[in-house]
Amino acid sequence: MIEKTREYPKEIMILEAIVRRFPPDDFKKAEFEKKLYRKRAGYKGERTLDYFLEQIDHSEMLILHDLRIPVNSTHFQIDTLILTPYFLLIIDSKNYAGTLIFLPEFNQLIRVQNDIEEVFPDPILQTKIQASQLKAFLKKHHITSPPTENLVAISNAQSIIKNPTNDKEVSYRVFRSSNVAFKIPPFYQKHTQFLLSKNDMKKIARLLIKAHESLVPDPKSMNLPFDKLITGVQCPACETFGIVYHQGKWTCKSCGQKSKDAHFQALKDYFLIYGPSITSKQFREFMKVGSPSTAKRLLASMSLTFDGTTKGRIYFPGKSFFD
Ligand SMILES: [Zn+2]
Known part of the structure; x- marks a missing residue:
């Protein structure tokens, strides 16, 4: 059962709005485009794993996508968490293109693409850290964690995976997303003790969903x-x-x-870049609409909430505005 779905990240929406409205002759535009490209690729990789995960029988599992849990002054993030009665499984998905060379001896992942070598953090180590943070979080809530397992899914079907030192951990934990159906069953053979009832699993899921804080970066801190x-x-x-x-x-x-509704996207961009409120005057300036009554009609055509009387009214995105 999928207990928490994956939503289109606000971070990507914000970057899309920024790139769309960036002055084309500004050299800094490329930096934002690059970041957007990277974030989109990551999201695509997560969706690829989701697709293959949905094909397997998950009636006895609880699947939580995209968790971001506060811990001390920071957060830990888990792409996919699977709760079973016997173990918890963390899966991190990577959508890197090119040749991926795992060198666990120095906790390195080297990516070679177009003759350029880059070092990425060791994703196996990342998932191990996530597992220990998850355990600490559960302990804080007086829950003894069942054993945890961790996997790294490579979602880019074109990438070449290499394990030159024949490291057992790498061949055990790194896999192609399309292979997920064969990666999970061995964990049931390894962990046979029934530890979590359906209710226990639900309780953990609820706790995590309640603590989850989705990432909403502030464009004001981006030097725009x-x-x-x-x-x-x-x-x-x-x-x-x-x-x-x-x-x-x-x-x-x-x-x-x-177009009848081209102002929808423009208002979305406004909220994403400038923050979630707008006055009628700001609306008229941004949309280049002269007439206050036209602005009023356009504002009324969207699912917005508002505060204040007619004159000083401030509009906010309604609950389903970004859907
Ligand atoms: Zn046109």
């Missing part, structure tokens, strides 16, 4: 050229900014495309 970010509503067809609202619809002067 706020005064140069592109404003206006974007054409959904040719991506030109500054399309014009007239007679109940947006019209693009570049390509002629018409």
Whole structure:
């Protein structure tokens, strides 16, 4: 049973909005594009593992995707946690392209791509640390943790996995996502003691879901050229900014495309970059809408909540605004 689903990360949404509205001639744009590309690849890798995990019989397990649990002044993150009556299993997914060379002796993962060598943190070590943090978290809540297991899923089907020192731990714990159905059963043979009832598993899941804090980075700390970010509503067809609202619809002067709801995406971008509130005046400036009554109508067309009277009204994204 999937107890916690994976959501499209807010961090990626924020980066998408920033990249969309970054001044194209600013050299720093490439840095944000690179980060967005990396985060999207990671998310894609997680989704690939989810897909293969959904194919196996998981009726006796509880699966929790994407946990971020506060511990002391930081957080520990788990891509996928599987609770079974006998053991807990942590799976970290990596979507690295290229040739991946595992060198556990020095806790290194070397990636070679287009003749460039890069060092990544040892993902097996990462999952071990996650396991010990999870145990400490459970202990703090007076729960004795069952044995934990950890795996590293390589989701990029094109990457080449190498284990030059024939390390047993690497061949045991690193696998291709498509192979997950064959990776889990051996753990049932290794851990045979029934330790968690269905209720115990539910209780742990609830505890973790309650403690979970999703990552919402603050664009204010990202050194953005706020005064140069592109404003206006974007054409959904040719991506030109500054399309014009007239007679109940947006019209693009570049390509002629018409849209009734192009302001939705623009308002999403605004909330993601500037924070989750907007006044009617800010809305008019950002959307380049002159008329207060048009702005009012457009604001009313979206699932927003608001505070205050008509004049000083502040609008906030409603519960399902980003869905
Ligand atoms: Zn257009």
